[in-house]
Each structure stands twice: as C-alpha cells, then as structure tokens.
Amino acid sequence: MKTKFKELLETSFKFNGHKCPAIPLGIRTGLTALKKLGVEDTSNKELYCIAETGPVHAMHCFVDGVQVSTACTFGEGNFEKTNRGKLAFTLIDVKDKKSVRIVVKPKLQKKLLDSEFMKLRSQGVKSEDIDFQIVNPLIQMVITLPDNELMTVGKIKETDFKPPKGTFNLVICEECGEGVFENAIRYKNGKFICKSCFDSF
Ligand SMILES: [Zn+2]
Numbered sequence: 001m002k003t004k005f006k007e008l009l010e011t012s013f014k015f016n017g018h019k020c021p022a023i024p025l026g027i028r029t030g031l032t033a034l035k036k037l038g039v040e041d042t043s044n045k046e047l048y049c050i051a052e053t054g055p056v057h058a059m060h061c062f063v064d065g066v067q068v069s070t071a072c073t074f075g076e077g078n079f080e081k082t083n084r085g086k087l088a089f090t091l092i093d094v095k096d097k098k099s100v101r102i103v104v105k106p107k108l109q110k111k112l113l114d115s116e117f118m119k120l121r122s123q124g125v126k127s128e129d130i131d132f133q134i135v136n137p138l139i140q141m142v143i144t145l146p147d148n149e150l151m152t153v154g155k156i157k158e159t160d161f162k163p164p165k166g167t168f169n170l171v172i173c174e175e176c177g178e179g180v181f182e183n184a185i186r187y188k189n190g191k192f193i194c195k196s197c198f199d200s201f
C-alpha cells in the first residue's frame, strides 16, 4: 500500500470511528476523481463535491473516505449530499470549470452487501463488536481491486457551477435571541427570526 493511501485510510478510519470497506471505497474513488481532474494538490484548488449518497444506508461511510481524500468537507462548506441513495459523487474544479462523476460498480456493492460483515451489521451488530478478521478481507479487496471493477468514471464535463456564497453577517433572532447567520434568517410579523422560530411562530 502506498504511504499516502495508508495515511488517508488511517485518518478516515479515525475520523469515522470504525474500520469498514466503504471507507477505502470512498478514498479510492476520491483519489481517482482528483487524478481525472488533474488535481495534484487540493490545497491550491477550489473544489466542490456533491455526493448522491444518503440519507442513511449501508456503506454510508463512503462519504467519509470521499471527504478525507478530496479535502471537500461538510465543515469546510464544499461538500453536500443530495440523498439519492447512491455511492456516487461529482467532484467539481470550480475555477477550471470542469467536473467528473464517479459511481461505484453495483456488482461490487452487492458483493460487499452479501458479506458476513454486512449481514452482521444489518442484524444490528456494531462494527466494533465484529472480529477484524471478518472485515479485513473486504477492506483488502477494496484496496486491491482494479479500477474498472470498482467504479465507473465519467467523462470530464464543462460546468459553470458556482458554490453557495458564504456570509459573515450575524443577526440576533428577535424571538429566541440566538445568533443566526443572515442567509438563514426569516421575516415574519415584523420580526427577523431564525428558521426554528419561524416554524413554530
Ligand atoms: Zn462503515
């Protein structure tokens, strides 16, 4: 295993909290997307990732591998989930106006789902209670499988995608008194209020 991949794997396992094959799956697809876009260093690029994963399902940890490998994260505000139940994402190079979409092969998804590990997980056994010897072969399989058995890589597409604009302006909700950033503020009955108060007002 290459050092960089190993580092990403360790970081992702730690970040996620457990060891499972969905994580290296996210890392491999994430790294492939970067390579396809010609990104060598994520720190001097403006990237945005739209994952079709979720809301919640097996192998959801995939998104953690994608986040760690692409450096597009929820916290950074350049990662979103569209909840379409797929292990797929589009990585966008905002400044160079190009994107690539990657989907995990359904055959591999099925193979993983049919494994002893996933069966135990579906019965509610926590992954930390499952013997590492059961999950490790799956992790190794995902690490070593050839690209074309692991994912479908789309063609590079041109895009005019503009990431959502951030704000630094804080408003105090006139109902609950909590701080709320202005792009989430609502106006009702003459008051500027937060969404939660809006819903119950
Ligand atoms: Zn997992």
Ligand SMILES: [Zn+2]
Pocket (backbone or CB within 6 Å): 173, 174, 175, 176, 177, 178, 193, 194, 195, 196, 197, 198
């Ligand atoms: Zn409020």
